[in-house]
Amino acid sequence: MKTYDVVVIGAGPGGLTAALYASRANLSVMILDRGIYGGQMNNTAAIENYPGFDSILGPDLSEKMYQSSTQFGADFGYGAVESVEDKGNVKIIHTDDGDYETKVVIIATGSQYKKIGVPGEDELSGRGVSYCAVCDGAFFKGQDVAVIGGGDSAVEEGIYLTQLAKSVTIIHRRDQLRAQKILQDRAFKNDKIKFVWNADVKEIVSEDDKVAGVRYIDKETGEEHVVPAKGAFIYVGIDPMTTPFKSLGILDEAGWINTNEHMETKVPGILAVGDVRKKDLRQIATAVGEGGIAGQQAFSYIQELSDDKVSTK
Structure with missing residues (x-):
C-alpha cells in the first residue's frame, strides 16, 4: 500500500491547487484522477474569465496548472476511486489500481451536467452547445441563443445571457416554469426573453459544424x-460525482458535500473543494481559491496530529 500525507482525488483546478499548496508545505502528496489532469477545462475551447489571461485554451491552462502543482514534488497517478475508509487518523483509499494510505483526503471530483441525449449535443459541445452561460456567454454577443430547461438555473442563466445576446429563447418541456417565482417574474418582464412551451427537444441542429438551432x-x-x-445552453440538472464517498456520511440528500470555510467536512481529515461542494458559483477561479484553502488546512491538520502525538508521550 502506498502511503502519503495527502491524497487529492480529482485533478481539476481545485484539486491541482490543493496539491500545490500541500506539497509546497513539504507534505507528500498524491493526485489521483481517472483521466487526464485539468478536468472540465480540457473541454473548454477558450477561457476568458481567469485572471492573468485575456484568453487561454482550456487544455493549455490545464497543462500550466499541472506543471505548477507538481513542481514541489506532488505525484500524479491514474485510478478510479471506488471507496474511502475512515480509520481515524488514517484514511484508506481503494481504487481499481491499488490502495493508498493517507492522513488527509481532499475530494475534488467535481460534478457533471445532465444531458438531454439528442443528436448534436455531444458533437457540437464547444461549438455552440454549452452548459455554462457565465463561461461561454461572451462568445454569443449580439446573437440569438436558446436555453433548454425551466428550473432555477435555466432561468437565471437565461436572464444573464440577455446582457450579451440579441435574444434568448427558453425552451421548456412543460407548460410552466419550475423556477422560483421571483426568477420567473424577472424573466417574463425581460423583453429579450421568449418562451417555447410543451417542447420535446429532438436535435441540436448544425450548420458548418456549429450550432444553428434547436429542433423540437x-x-x-x-x-x-x-x-x-x-x-444552445442546456440546464436540465447537475449531479455531483460523489458515489465513492457515500459510506463516509458527508453527503447531503442530493449527493453534494457540505464544508465549513476551511473546506473541512464533518469527518476530520477529509476536505472537499470545487464543483463537488454545495455552492452557487462553480468556476475555475472559485475552485482555485478553495484549493488553496484546503491545501493549507491539510498542513494545519497534520501539524495538529503531530502535536497530539508529542503531548501523549
Whole structure:
C-alpha cells in the first residue's frame, strides 16, 4: 500500500491547487484522477474569465496548472476511486489500481451536467452547445441563443445571457416554469426573453459544424419546429460525482458535500473543494481559491496530529 500525507482525488483546478499548496508545505502528496489532469477545462475551447489571461485554451491552462502543482514534488497517478475508509487518523483509499494510505483526503471530483441525449449535443459541445452561460456567454454577443430547461438555473442563466445576446429563447418541456417565482417574474418582464412551451427537444441542429438551432416537437399539436440559435445552453440538472464517498456520511440528500470555510467536512481529515461542494458559483477561479484553502488546512491538520502525538508521550 502506498502511503502519503495527502491524497487529492480529482485533478481539476481545485484539486491541482490543493496539491500545490500541500506539497509546497513539504507534505507528500498524491493526485489521483481517472483521466487526464485539468478536468472540465480540457473541454473548454477558450477561457476568458481567469485572471492573468485575456484568453487561454482550456487544455493549455490545464497543462500550466499541472506543471505548477507538481513542481514541489506532488505525484500524479491514474485510478478510479471506488471507496474511502475512515480509520481515524488514517484514511484508506481503494481504487481499481491499488490502495493508498493517507492522513488527509481532499475530494475534488467535481460534478457533471445532465444531458438531454439528442443528436448534436455531444458533437457540437464547444461549438455552440454549452452548459455554462457565465463561461461561454461572451462568445454569443449580439446573437440569438436558446436555453433548454425551466428550473432555477435555466432561468437565471437565461436572464444573464440577455446582457450579451440579441435574444434568448427558453425552451421548456412543460407548460410552466419550475423556477422560483421571483426568477420567473424577472424573466417574463425581460423583453429579450421568449418562451417555447410543451417542447420535446429532438436535435441540436448544425450548420458548418456549429450550432444553428434547436429542433423540437410541440407535445400538444405534434408539429415540428426549429428555433434558430447560434448557441444552445442546456440546464436540465447537475449531479455531483460523489458515489465513492457515500459510506463516509458527508453527503447531503442530493449527493453534494457540505464544508465549513476551511473546506473541512464533518469527518476530520477529509476536505472537499470545487464543483463537488454545495455552492452557487462553480468556476475555475472559485475552485482555485478553495484549493488553496484546503491545501493549507491539510498542513494545519497534520501539524495538529503531530502535536497530539508529542503531548501523549
